Amino acid sequence: MPFILSLSGALIASPLAYAACALTKRSGVVDAPDGQRKQQAAPVPRLGGMGIVFAIAIVFALAAVGYEWVPGMAESDWLPGDFDFILVALAIASMLCLIGAWDDVFGMTAKVKLALVGLICIAAPFLGNAVPALDTPFGSISLPVVTLAGSALWLIVFTNAANFMDGSNGLSIGSLGIMFAGLGSAQAVVFAEAFPPGLAVIIAAIAGFLVHNMKGTLYAGDCGAFGLGGLFATLALISGLSVWTVATLALPFLVDVLLTLIMRAKHGDAWFEAHTDHAYQALRKAGWGHWDVAVAWWGLSAACAVGAVIAASGGGALPFAVFWSFAVVLALLWLIVQRQTRDK
Template identity: 35%
Template sequence: MMPPGFVWLLAFVSGLVVAGLVMRAGILDHPNARSSHVRPTPRGGGLGLVVGFLLALAVTPVAAPADQAILGGLALCTVLTAILGFLDDLVSLNGRLKFAVLLIISLALAGMTGPVTDLGVALPWMLGWLGSALYVFTLANTVNFMDGSDGLLASTLIPAALAMGVMADGPLAIAAFSLAASTAGFAVWNAPLLSARGRLFSGDVGALGGAVIFAGLSLAWASTGPAGSVWLVPLLVLPLLGDVLLTMAARVRAGRSPFTAHRAHAYQLLISIGLSHRQVAMIWGGMSLGCGVLALVASALPLPAQLVSLVAAVVVFALGHRHCRKLARIKGLDIHQ
C-alpha cells in the first residue's frame, strides 16, 4: 500500500515533468485580440496536471467497491476530457463538437460520481442527475473562461482542492490532495513567480481537465459526505464561478450577448488597468483561500449556518466584483467589451 505522502509526491513530480516536456514540444498559443499575451507562448501544459493526477489516482489505495466505481468513473471522464482539450489545443476543434462532447462527459460524470439528490429536500434521481451534469458543464466552461491569466488557474484550484481534502476522508481526500499536488507541479512553469509572466499556458487540456477532476471529486463528496456538503461546494469555487456569472449578467443588462468572446471578466479588467498577472493571481488566490477557510469553519456548523456562510460570501464577492468594474470604468475602459 502506497503511503499518501508518496502519492502526492508522485502527483507533483509527474505534473512538473510532463508540463515541462509539453513546454519543449513547441505547441504555441499565438496572441489575438482577446489575448493577454503579446508573443507566442507554449500551451498544453495542463496535460501535466491531468497526468500527475491520474498517476496518483492509479496508486491510491481504494478498498470499498463504491469508491472504486466513483474514482474509476472519474478517471475515465478525465481521460476523455483531456483528449478533447488536447486535440483542441493542437487543431482548434469545432465549437459545437466541443460543446456536444463536453455535455456527454458531464452527463456521464454526474451519473458515475453523483448525482446529488439531497438539497435539504429529496430530489428525483433524474432531476438530481441533470442538475449535477449542469454543474460539471458550467464549471468546466467557467474554468476555461477564467484561464486567461498566468497563475490564476493554480491559485484558485489548489486552495479549493486542499480545503476539500481536509473536509473529505478516505480515497476522496487523498485524491483531492493529489489534484492540488499535480496542479502545483504544473504551476512551477505557469505561475509568474520569478518573472512578470509565466512560461507555459495550461491550454484547454488543463482548464477542462482540472475542472472536470474537481467537479467529479466535489460531486462525490457532496453526495456521500455530511449533510450540507452540497452548499459548501460552490463556496470553494466562488472566485471562479462568481466572476463568470456576474460578468455574463452585466453583459446581458448592457444588451451584449453573454456567449460571444469578450474581455470583460473582472480579472481581465484589472490587468487592463495596470495590475500584473502576479497581482491578479494573488488576489484570486487570496479569495480562494478565504473561501476555503470559510468552508472549513462552516462545515462544523449546522446547516442553516452553512447556507448563511455561502450567501454572505456571495454578497461580499459581488460587491468586490462591482468595485473592480467601477475602477475599470473610471479608467475609461469598456467594461462590457
C-alpha cells in the same frame, strides 16, 4: 499512514509534473497572441495541462498497484466517494481533458466545444456521478429530476467556468489547487477521516506546473482547465458533502463568470465571442500584474475554503448561510472592480 501516503505521493507528483510540463514546451503547440483575449507578447506553449494529468495518472497507477500493501488501506481511501463512482468521475474528467487537448492541438469552435462538454456533463449523472440530495434549510430534496438535472448543470457551469477563468497566469489552476485542498479538508472534518491522499497528489502536481506557469513560459491550455475543472466538479458531487459546502469552494469562479455573462447579455454581447469583461481581466487592463491577480484569487479561494470547512463542521443550515453570505460579498467586490476599472 494516510499522511505518509499523501506526503510520498506529493513528493513524486510535484517534480514529475514539473518535468512533464517542461517536455510539453517542446510540443510546438502554442497559444499565439490575438490582440483580444490573448494579450501575451509572444506565443506561449499551451499543453501544460497534459503534464499535470500525466503526473497524476502515474501516481494514481502506482497507488492502484500498491494500496493492498498498506495495512488498513482500501481503494476508496485514495479519493473522496465510493470507489465505483470515483472511477466514473475519473473517466468523465479524462474525456473533458481530451476535448480540451483536441482543441489545444487542432482547434475547435466554441459552440462545438460547448456542445461536446455539455453532452458529457449531461450523461455523467446517469452514470452515477450525481449528488444524492439537495439539502436546504427546509429539508432535503432527493427527487431524481432535481438531483440529476442539478448535477448536470453544476458540471456544465463549473467546468466551463474553470476554462473561462484561465486567462491570467496561475489564476484558474492555482485556485483549483486551493479548491481541492478545501474539498479534502471539509471531508476530513465532516467524516472524521484523513485528508484523501489522491487530492494531495493533485495539488502537488498543480504546484509543479505553476513553477512554469507563473514565469509565463507555459499555459495549462483547455486540456488543463477542462480536465482539472471537470475533476474537481465530479469528485465534489460524490464527496458526500453538502452542495452548499461545495458551491462555497467554487464561488471565486462562479461569481465572476455568472455576473460577467449576465452583464454581457444585458449589453447584447454574444457569449461565444472572445472578450475581456471578467473582473480579473478588468484588473489586468487596469495595470495589475499576473502575480497580483493570481494572489488576489488565491486569497479569495482560500477564504472561501476556510469558510466552507468551518460551515461543514457546524452542519445544519450553516453551509447554506455561509454560501449566500460569501456570494453577496464576492458579488459586491465584482461590482466594485467593474466600476473602478471601467474607464481605465
